[in-house]
Amino acid sequence: MAQITLRKELMADDFKQSMSSDEQLISETLGGDVAAFGTIVERYWNMVVGLAMSKIGEPAEAEDIAQESFMKAYSQLYSLQQPSRVAGWLVFPLPWSLPPDSRRWATPLRRKS
Numbered sequence: 001m002a003q004i005t006l007r008k009e010l011m012a013d014d015f016k017q018s019m020s021s022d023e024q025l026i027s028e029t030l031g032g033d034v035a036a037f038g039t040i041v042e043r044y045w046n047m048v049v050g051l052a053m054s055k056i057g058e059p060a061e062a063e064d065i066a067q068e069s070f071m072k073a074y075s076q077l078y079s080l081q082q083p084s085r086v087a088g089w090l091v092f093p094l095p096w097s098l099p100p101d102s103r104r105w106a107t108p109l110r111r112k113s
Contacts, residue, residue: 026083029074037077040086041070047091 022043028036048069052062073090080089 022086023083026077026080026086029077037074040090044087044090045070047087051091 022040025036025040029040045066048066049062052065052069053059056062056065069090080086
């Protein structure tokens with residue numbers, strides 16, 4: 001049981017460190033450091049692509065949505081009020097606030113038989 005508690009504490013520390021690191025990266029990006037935003041992209045790319053894949057089902061389309069989401073995020077980064085919540089801002093509302101395009105959104109996800 002002590003091992004599980006220790007592991008949870010270590011995970012919490014990693015999460016806190018990541019959050020403060022996100023805040024620092026956002027601050028650096030807003031200060032003109034484009035490479036800092038590249039780090040944000042690397043950190044959250046798989047999450048955004050995974051979310052898009054769950055809705056679209058096409059890997060290439062999911063990556064396009066992720067790329068558009070990060071481009072939009074970069075252009076609207078100044079509006080992020082809580083930099084420590086960049087993950088939620090990137091992963092949930094942003095990809096779905098893009099204008100729908102019939103090729104991506106009109107076809108429901110089909111299950112493979």
